Amino acid sequence: MDKNGKVVRKNAKLEAIHILLSFATHYKKRLHQMDVKCAFLNGIINEEVFVKQPPGFKSDAFPNHVLKLKMELYGLKQAPHAWYEKLTSFFMMVFKEEK
Template sequence: MFNSFVSKVKPKRINTALNHFDWVQAMQDELDELERNIVWRLILTLKDAFVVGLKWVCKNKMDKEGYLICNKARLVVKGYCQEEGIDYEETFTPVRRLESVRIFLTYVAYKNFQVYQMDLKCAFLNRELEEMVYVEKPPCFVNEKYPDHCYILDKTVYGLK
């Protein structure tokens, strides 16, 4: 039942992950998803811009029997480096409201529909930002053509305040 393309190693450091093809593929999938959702734009770094760092968070995904099914890599903003009142005004995390879930389930029961659970890859990455937030290029995925560039976020990402 073990998938030979999925590494059981859960790396603590990015250099360890880069030694395993499946972790590199998981990171590339995350970057592709960010590009597909038009989360950011590459720009020349401004002199007075505060550029927030990024880091990779790696996790092994298991099925209900405990078998490893895939590796998941998330690119996370180091939001703990931001200072309230300077880099952000408030912390916002889009979540489902319990009332919405109840209304949905009531409607499903009324119409006698079937409900299936599904895992959304990038459910968090849908809120557009009003603020100007600059982030560094992803660790170990730096484009050498643009050494003086950073990304400006158009949409929210994990860890952002």
């Protein structure tokens, strides 16, 4: 999120994709694509986030209580950024070890 609370999206620019495809074609390299299942659920929350009880979960003993999240949840504004940070730190660790 930026300083105004707006979600900042990290997208590959079309020019970067063209460069990658051109490089792979020129050097006869194979490209692979992957998808991480539940990627947004693998991020780490760096702040306290509370949500109201979802339908079907309502506690009879505490119907007005909210829940504190221990991990990311789809739909959170922070989820894409948290996943990006986790993925970036993983790549930095992997490529640092290869030197």
